[in-house]
Amino acid sequence: MAQKLPADFEEKLASFRTFVQTKIREIGLRDSDIINMDEVPLTFDIPMNRTIDAKRKDTITIRTTGHEKSSFTVVLACSADGGKLLPMIIFKRKTMPKEKFRGD
Template identity: 50%
Template sequence: MAMKEWITNHRNKGFAVSTKMIIYEAKCIAEEKGIHDFTGSPPWSYRLMKRCGLAMRTKTRIAPKMPEEYESKILSFHKLVIDARKRNGFEIRQIGNMDGVPLTFDVPSNRTVDLKGAKTIAMKTSGHEKTHYMVVLSSCADSTKLPPMLIFKRKTFPKEEIPRGVVVHVHEKGWMDKNGMRVWVEKVWSKRPGGLLKKPALLVLD
């Protein structure tokens, strides 16, 4: 079958295949064969997949192994935070957590049509998924979300208008460093509810 051969060739090259791509390619093949009334639809594509032994699959990855003592370390850390709160009388809203999350400008799909039972699902990408920036997210123990800070990989600030409620910082490698931490403390942490009153606070971060 022409469609199964087309899908198989794409998957052998590592490219992701979606149902929309299948429908588009099927329309092209139908036009070449003089069939002009073929419309295609998602249900049609799923019936095709079933006939050809195909299914939607998720890209596989090697999961990192957690150290054997990780559970005891988590409990120990929880106890450390709880004891610090009891000892200093921190208000719930004055306990904060912050962490940086690296993101990419191009987020390729991790799902594709492939043969049922295939153990390795590899996919090629455009290469732009390595162009990254960092989002620094933080919240307080009372569920208050603090403004996000974006760290772009560049030397100068972007000229585009920055949305309100977002703090922007630049670093030549897109990392959080000492200067970036200083900016975050001044523009985010210090302006949390109660921050201007300089109430005792506990900040938990990686």
């Protein structure tokens, strides 16, 4: 269940929109300058939690890459004019990799 909105939320929302629109005009921002972004955590390997094998078998082997706990973050962003920015990938490592990555 979501929280209940305050009784005067429409008034507060209208006031906030007016404030933001005034600031955008004062600064001279274009829609392409206004960016919304979000981070999405992902894992390299997601082992299945169900298996199929013969009945009454004591042990079932599940093959994985060994990276079930390794993760990375993808940053996605778009601008107010509808433009999409290139995704950014953040790897969590203690040491820097020796390989060079493309920089475009």
